[in-house]
Amino acid sequence: MHRWHPVSVLSDIHRGEVAGVRIGGHEIVLWREDSATSTLHAWEDRCPHRGMRLSFGFVRGDGLGCLYHGWQFGAGARCKLIPAHPQVRAPASIHVGAYGVREWAGLAWVSLDAAADFAPQAAQGVDGVQPVRSVHVHAGIAPLRQAIGMDDDTPVLWTGRVGLAVHEPVAGQAMLHVVRAEGDGAPSAPFLSHWAARLRDAVECGGDTAAVMEELA
Amino acid sequence: MDMILYDWTPDVRCYAVRLGLSLMGVEYRTEAVDMDLPGTRRLPVFATGRCPPVLEHGGLRLSRPANILHFIARRPDVARAWLDPACEWVILDWLDFGGGALDALAASRGGALGTTMPVVPATGALEVMLRRMEDHMSARALEGHDWFAAPAASIADVVLFVVFALSADVGVERDTCPALRRWARRMRALPGFAVMPGVPDYA
Numbered sequence: 001m002h003r004w005h006p007v008s009v010l011s012d013i014h015r016g017e018v019a020g021v022r023i024g025g026h027e028i029v030l031w032r033e034d035s036a037t038s039t040l041h042a043w044e045d046r047c048p049h050r051g052m053r054l055s056f057g058f059v060r061g062d063g064l065g066c067l068y069h070g071w072q073f074g075a076g077a078r079c080k081l082i083p084a085h086p087q088v089r090a091p092a093s094i095h096v097g098a099y100g101v102r103e104w105a106g107l108a109w110v111s112l113d114a115a116a117d118f119a120p121q122a123a124q125g126v127d128g129v130q131p132v133r134s135v136h137v138h139a140g141i142a143p144l145r146q147a148i149g150m151d152d153d154t155p156v157l158w159t160g161r162v163g164l165a166v167h168e169p170v171a172g173q174a175m176l177h178v179v180r181a182e183g184d185g186a187p188s189a190p191f192l193s194h195w196a197a198r199l200r201d202a203v204e205c206g207g208d209t210a211a212v213m214e215e216l217a
Numbered sequence: 218m219d220m221i222l223y224d225w226t227p228d229v230r231c232y233a234v235r236l237g238l239s240l241m242g243v244e245y246r247t248e249a250v251d252m253d254l255p256g257t258r259r260l261p262v263f264a265t266g267r268c269p270p271v272l273e274h275g276g277l278r279l280s281r282p283a284n285i286l287h288f289i290a291r292r293p294d295v296a297r298a299w300l301d302p303a304c305e306w307v308i309l310d311w312l313d314f315g316g317g318a319l320d321a322l323a324a325s326r327g328g329a330l331g332t333t334m335p336v337v338p339a340t341g342a343l344e345v346m347l348r349r350m351e352d353h354m355s356a357r358a359l360e361g362h363d364w365f366a367a368p369a370a371s372i373a374d375v376v377l378f379v380v381f382a383l384s385a386d387v388g389v390e391r392d393t394c395p396a397l398r399r400w401a402r403r404m405r406a407l408p409g410f411a412v413m414p415g416v417p418d419y420a
Contacts, residue, residue, distance in 0.1 A: 009395075011358075012398075017399070019395065019398060020391075055392070056417075057419070065419075067417055067419065132359070133355050133359070134395055136351075136393035136394070173393075189359040190360055193355050193359050194352075
């Protein structure tokens with residue numbers, strides 16, 4: 001089964017921005033084109049030239065530039081410019097590893113095996129979803145899942161109008177992603193931001209997570 | 218009147234002062250200090266355990282980075298936004314927090330990089346401070362604000378930026394702080410932004 005991981009709320013990756021994210025220790029660069037299409041990409045976070053992290057780089061139009069020597073990568077994750085040799089057309093063998101990426105339910109989803117099928121979408125349809133916040137939790141993903149009452153196969157767990165998703169950047173750490181469906185009775189985004197911090201603190205120190213979850217009821 | 222900054226390039230506290238002076242558009246003269254030299258070969262100012270940065274102006278000698286930025290922001294020729302009177306106490310509160318965080322970073326980074334035999338730095342205190350900053354900026358963003366304490370960038374943002382930007386030197390993961398990453402990008406785009414090894418101005 002192909003696995004799609006929610007790695008970030010979409011409000012954290014606007015047009016022209018670059019972010020480093022991790023899935024189970026794999027370093028990934030998430031970046032959005034500064035172009036009319038604003039396409040989102042998820043690549044291996046490593047420049048094929050000298051191994052520099054591309055998440056330290058910068059977006060120029062529809063390309064991502066490496067901070068070290070300015071090599072630019074674009075369509076198909078292929079190298080399209082080597083500034084030291086502007087006349088050279090870079091061979092197709094110079095490219096970055098590309099992963100599958102989707103935008104759904106206010107979240108960016110990445111599949112390391114570049115799966116074509118996007119499983120979460122089949123699970124449920126949600127409209128009018130607004131991203132709230134991604135919060136880092138210094139605890140394993142299992143206690144976080146347990147605290148919010150979420151099994152392994154649920155992409156987004158809805159509690160009323162609040163959607164929760166989790167992923168594991170490295171073993172022993174977790175990210176909690178919070179989104180909200182607009183409409184009557186939806187808690188405000190600033191409230192949910194503070195709420196997510198309270199849940200994080202409760203999970204980390206083994207506190208009363210049930211009481212924090214109650215606040216959403 | 219001449220303003221002199223005794224500056225040690227790789228030091229985080231010196232960078233905070235250089236960045237603030239550059240952003241606030243203040244002219245000054247630099248006296249380079251090399252703290253790697255033995256005490257007897259340093260400038261007399263630094264012979265007695267004193268460390269850069271030191272700002273000298275009109276008989277005044279200031280050495281705490283947050284205090285130096287506060288002093289500069291009160292000058293009549295500096296834009297009021299850097300210490301916006303409407304948000305002055307909040308700015309000063311975050312400025313003080315930033316000064317403490319900068320000291321924590323400097324101590325940790327000195328142990329990790331500034332020695333012949335590097336040690337794994339203690340980062341616990343720094344991580345707690347970055348988390349508080351991330352919680353704050355996450356809430357600020359959802360309320361429609363771009364900066365820590367005021368409608369525009371203030372001297373608090375300057376000090377806190379240095380803490381965030383150079384925490385990578387001691388191995389603190391920053392992909393866990395999305396709100397700070399987006400705020401730091403705005404900082405790098407400000408007119409007068411100054412770079413430092415490890416801190417590019419590419420936005």
